[in-house]
Amino acid sequence: MNMDKEPLLFIHNLSKEFGPIKALKNVSINxxxxxxxxxxGENGAGKTTLAKIxxxxYRIDSGDIILDGRKIRIRNTKDSLKNGIAIVSQYPKLIEQLTVAENLLLAMDKYGYLNTTKSIEKDAKEIINRxxxxIDLNKKVYTLSFSERQRVEILKALLLKPKVLILDEPTTLLTDKEKLHLYKFINSLxxxxxxxIVITHRIDEALNIGDRITILRNGEVITTIDKKNANKEMIIHEMFGATVEKEKQLKLSKRNGPGDTVLSVVGxxxxxxxxxxxxxxxxxxxxxxxxxxxxxxxxxxxxxLGETLYGLREYSGGKITILGQDLRRIDRDxxxxxxxxxxxxxxxxxxLDLNIEQNYRVKQRLWRIQENYMEHIINKFRIKAESLKQNAGTLSGGNLQKLAxxxxxxxxxxxxxxxNPTKALDHISIETLHNIFMEYINEGGSILLLSEDINEVIDISDIVSVITKRKLRTLERGINKREHVLELLA
Amino acid sequence: MKIIIRRRFVEPPYLKFTLTILAIIISLIISMLIIYATASIPPTKFLYSIYSGLIDPSTLRYLIPLTLSGLGLILPYKAGVWNIGSEGQLLAGAIATTYIALYILPKNIVGYIGIPIILIASVLAGGGYALIAGYLKAKFNLNEILSTLMLNYIMIGLGNYLVYGPWRGETQYGYPRTDIIPNQLWINPIQFGGINVNPVFIPTIIIVAAAMHYLFKNTRIGYEIKVYGLNPDAALHSGISKTKIILVTMFLSGALAGLAGAAEILSIHRQLIRVQDVSAGYGYMAILVTWLSRMDPLATILSGYLVSALIASGYTLQIIAGLTIGAVNLFVGGLLILTTALDFLLKYEVKLKW
Structure with missing residues (x-):
């Protein structure tokens, strides 16, 4: 047992910046x-950045990664696989039109160029049985449920016989039953x-399956603790620090009840x-x-779906109505x-080649917008810019999104x-945007939020739909608990 | 040594102008060296012929078709629509001009009624011909580079069919030409400060250039064209109609080329001749004129003048040095490549670090 506990991977003084945002600050973990x-850690603490490094x-800005006592350089995904590090990402990235076996083959270059999926099937079946x-290797990916897809991702990782397996938020989309199965499986590995290495923001999960827990906050390691010394209260304190109270100001905003139908899609x-x-x-x-x-x-x-509703794509079958008008009758402006x-x-x-002011004027009804009104907007949306004449290309991703x-x-x-309005934004920008959305709703607007982020959908929606296996299913109004969403996905 | 290349966020003032001058100087030096090395023509002779082209009054004769078509091309090019069909559109204008002048208007019509009718017809013919490619692109996303190029050959074929066939003139001794159009419809140059100036088309060029300058500086449609060219997706999402942009820019572009065709017939040939000799590659040279001006309408007059001067100096070179027009094409080609290559410096900042 003691032999098992020797250090395998040691990261030392790791730092990573994205422009002005320091995602990781001198992180050292054994x-x-x-x-x-x-x-x-909570959203934006730097967990996923660490996993991606x-x-x-991502490449590190500074710091060392030591594996088996040897310093290694990870410049791309190949380097990382070569060193026996595999990752199962939060949202599976598989090619929908291919079968499971074909997807697996794509991930393995060691099987050569001319081989068909047969070469991989033997190895894959062995892992599946063990x-x-x-998993059915011959099924097309688009017919798979989320948990099946995740198992395909895990299988893909295991085929590489990794020394280190990283799971990024592995239970986000799993039902309770599926979770238990996953935990058991992780234990046997x-x-x-x-x-x-399991990346998560769920404290119960951490206490349930972890041997040791490292807590990240704002890109820094707060502490690493053994499970037997840990309890929920102390973890909450370490995770959120003094910021607990400002956490959910979103919930404060009062909503009006639903009004008339503004957009409808039928068949x-x-x-x-x-x-x-x-x-x-x-x-x-x-x-x-x-x-x-x-x-x-x-x-x-x-x-x-979004592009079709905005009139950018052809569609067939039923009818799309926007504010009482047939979509096909509405012209672009x-x-x-x-x-x-x-x-x-x-x-x-x-x-990006035009400045902020010019970007506003692209919209026809903003053609004659006053400069001082634009400045007012920029302040209201907390867009960090030096002047209206600044090229949009010089703004950070979060500010660009807020500008749009x-x-x-x-x-x-x-x-x-x-x-996906908040994809790739830091948690502060996400919060600002969500507050902007709430304000807009309270002023009588309505939002169709199409998002790959399940937490976002559950947190801010009044009514939730789920796309799975080429169908869209809507939950009953008011029922938007994560369990219900996951049931539909299964 | 380390070379650092960074994207520019703000373009320094006058950089475009400086780079264009630089491109002219470098291509001049390169062509002088090549001509000296291959034909032993001393650089002074080459420079003299370029200079003589710049002061040659006949330069204005090439300026009209080149600048009119070149101005037209600015519109689609700003929108990222690559119309290379000026040649065919110019011919459409020339053919329409001849048709109206010979077969539609009464023989005794007065000039100030007949000429406007002809000009309108040439504009509609050139614009309408360009709309074919525009419509195919807007509706079916057909590549306009291919369609406009192919339409050039169709118009050349049609024009030659007419002059060899049904329109061959009775007074032309069997040559492939139409009859001469009535002389009250000719637009003759007038003396202005000692040089011959076309009284209709030179003012038209100035007015069109000024109007286009205003269009891009101050109007919504000019802005929409620019936005569509910079980012078609963003334009589409902001409610700018792709169909409208493509059709409007293609029509106006073809219309100005058609007008250039009318100018060639009314002011130069006075009849339709073998059509290769009417368009004479102006439609393709116009691409260079537009490119050299970096799509600035006012600068297009200057670049149009420069390219016209080069054509004129080509004739001087033939006389004083026995060189063919190829020597000028060498210079023109070098200029086009260098202008395109130096565009890199507009977008990126290059620094050397020792």
Whole structure:
């Protein structure tokens, strides 16, 4: 047993900055062989950044990574796999149109170039049987539920025979039953002498499965503790520090009840870029004064749904009605006046070569906007800029997103369609944006929130829909507990 | 030594102008060296012929078709729509001009009624011809580079069919030309400060350039064109209609090329001749004019003048040095490549660190 507890991975004085944001500040952690090591922290504490560094997705600015007593350099994902570090990311990144085996093959280059999936099937089946993973290798990915996809990701990682396995928020989308299965499985991996690093923000989970827990806050290591010395109260104190009270100011805002229907979709089929049907027979309703959150995984058709509703894509079947008008009868500038729209990518919304002022004027009804009004908006949305003449390209991601959102809602359109509006933002920017959304709702707006972030959907929506297996299902109004969402996903 | 390349966020003033001058000087030096090395023509002779082109009164003759078409190309190019069909659109204007002048208008019509009718027809013909490619792009996303290029050949074929066939003039001794248009419809140059100036098309160029300058500086549609060119997605999401931008820019672009076609017929040829000799590559040279001006309408007059001067100096080179027009094309080609290459410095800042 003692032999198992020797250090395997040691990170020393790791730092990482994203422009002005210090995501990690001199982080040092000692990971041991054969342990489940929890990295615990609230959103924006730097957990995922740390995981992505170890997986080779981000590069470190400074610091050392020592594996098995040897200093290693991780410059890309290949380096990290070569050193036996594999990651299972929070949201599975699989190719929908391929089978499980084909997806696995894509991840392994050691199987050579000419091989078919047969070469991989033997190894994959062995792992499936040993751990009871229950995966059908010949199924197409789009037919899989979320937990099946996650098991595919785990299988993909295990095929690489990693010494270190990182699981980033692995239970976000699992039901209680699936969670227990996962915990058992993680335990058996640990008992084989591997190092398992689990990234989570859930305290119960940390106490339940961890051997040791490292708490991160604002990019710094607060402490590393053994499970037997830990309790919930002390962990909460360490995790949030003095910031506990400011936590959920969102909940304070009072909402009006739902009003008239402003957007309705009845029995519509939606297509992807290649003309494949990506969503079938969609029915959806957005009422005045509410946030309708739609959760779906990356590639599930969220983006296509948003673009279709904004009139950017062809659709077939039923009918889409916006503010009483048939979508097919609405032309582009009319649409831009009636509906605010935040696309999945900020570069589809803003022009980085133009300055802030010019970016506002892109919208037709803002063509004659006064400069002092623009300044007022910038202050209100807390956009950090030196002047209106500053090129949009010089703003940080969070400020660009706020600029785009502000441009879309200052004219108070009845509807705002937002696709992943807070993706890639830090938690402070997310909070600011959510507050802006609430204010807009209280002024009579309505938001269709299409998001890959399940927490966001659950936290701020009045009514929740879930996209799974090419269908959209809406939960009963008021029922938006995570368990219900997950039931639909299963 | 380390080379540091950084994206510029603010473009320094006058950089565009400086880089253009730099491109002219470098390409001049390169062509002088190549001509000296291959044909032993001393650089002074080359420089003299360029100079003579710059002061040659006949330069204004090339300026009209080049600058009119070049101004037209600014509109689609700013929107990122690559119309290379000026050649065909110019011919559409020239053919329409001939048709109206010879077959529609009464023989005794007065000039100040007949000429405006002809000009309007040439504008509609050139613009309408460009709209074919524009419509195909807007509706079916058909690549406009290919469609406009192919439409050039269709118009060349049509024009030659007409002059060799049904429109061949009765007074032309069987040459492939139409009859001469009535002489009250000719637009003759007038003397102005000792040089011959076209009284209709030179003022038109100045007015069009000024109007386009205003369009891009102060109007919504000018801004929409620019925004669409910088980021079509963002334009689309802000309610700017792709169809409108493509159709408007293509129509105006073709219209100005069509007007250039009318100018060639009314002021120079006075009849439709073999159409290669009417368009004479002006439609392609106009691309260079537009590019050299970096799509600034007022600068297009200057770049149009420069390219016209180069064409004129090509004839001087033939006489004084026995070189063909290829020597000028060498310079023109070098200029185009250098202008494009130096654009890198507009977007990026390059620093050397020792």
């Amino acid at each position: 990971f041991r062989r054969g342990e489940i090591h929890i990295i615990l 170890l997986a080779g997705i 751990y009871g993973l229950n 640990r008992n084989e002498g591997r190092l398992i 519509v089929d939606i297509y992807d870029d290649y003309g494949n049907k990506i969503l079938e027979n969609i029915t959806l309703e957005l009422r005045e004064g509410e946030i309708h959150g739609v959760f779906g995984l990356a590639g599930s058709g969220l983006k296509e 009319e649409m831009a006046n009636m509906v605010g729209y935040i696309p999945d990518n900020i570069l589809k919304s803003l022009i 959102v502000s441009r879309e809602i200052i004219l108070k359109p009845k509807i705002l369609i937002a696709i």
